[in-house]
Amino acid sequence: MDYGTPMPQLTPDELLSTTRAVRKRLDFDRPVPRELLEECIALALQAPTASNSQPWTFVVVTDPAQKAALAKWYLKSYDDYAGARYDDAGGELDPATERMASSARYLADRMHEVPTMVIPCVAGRLNDWSPESQAAGWGSIVQAGWSFCLAARARGLGTCWTTLHLTYERECAEILGIDYAAVTQSVLIPTGFYTGETFKPAPRGDISSLIRWDRW
Numbered sequence: 001m002d003y004g005t006p007m008p009q010l011t012p013d014e015l016l017s018t019t020r021a022v023r024k025r026l027d028f029d030r031p032v033p034r035e036l037l038e039e040c041i042a043l044a045l046q047a048p049t050a051s052n053s054q055p056w057t058f059v060v061v062t063d064p065a066q067k068a069a070l071a072k073w074y075l076k077s078y079d080d081y082a083g084a085r086y087d088d089a090g091g092e093l094d095p096a097t098e099r100m101a102s103s104a105r106y107l108a109d110r111m112h113e114v115p116t117m118v119i120p121c122v123a124g125r126l127n128d129w130s131p132e133s134q135a136a137g138w139g140s141i142v143q144a145g146w147s148f149c150l151a152a153r154a155r156g157l158g159t160c161w162t163t164l165h166l167t168y169e170r171e172c173a174e175i176l177g178i179d180y181a182a183v184t185q186s187v188l189i190p191t192g193f194y195t196g197e198t199f200k201p202a203p204r205g206d207i208s209s210l211i212r213w214d215r216w
Helices: 012-018 034-044 064-087 095-113 131-154 164-176
Strands: 056-061 116-123 157-159 183-185 189-193
Touching: 012 131, 034 056, 034 116, 034 131, 056 064, 056 131, 064 095, 064 164, 116 131, 131 157, 131 189, 164 183
Parallel strands: none
Antiparallel strands: 056 116, 116 183, 116 189, 157 189
């Protein structure tokens, strides 16, 4: 289906190494077609799940009033987080941290304008489960959520993995009609077309210092 934007032709390695958090380069004015979101979610549902349980539901939010209500809680959480991490830290931030803080603030201030919010949810109240069951639950829904981000990137969409709204998960559940006692929200993924040309791999540590062979 033609969505009016050329889809990037990415190899698997390019897709995995260039799916970046998109904040300032989101197109806040262009809606994302429902069919395109459904394509991404259909691919996300191919992710592995513990015991093949497939315990997921994706809540897709496009209604302006719903987005505004969620964004209010996100911004409140961000203000608390930024105050503790950046504003109260004292001294100057290093350039990389300054860029990240600026980008995160930009998204927090405009969260209500993002075209789409995608919230992958998992059945159960995971924090009430045993550690091994929690690992299975998070392992199932996080892989599906990241698969959504990869599918979106392959289709010319930008995403950002955010969890700050979970500070007020109960309040957000009420906005969306989610049964808080029976369903856990995992992440809120702002989704929209991106306005930049391309992305490059992010700087990461030397693997020689990060791999342990056979034992720690």
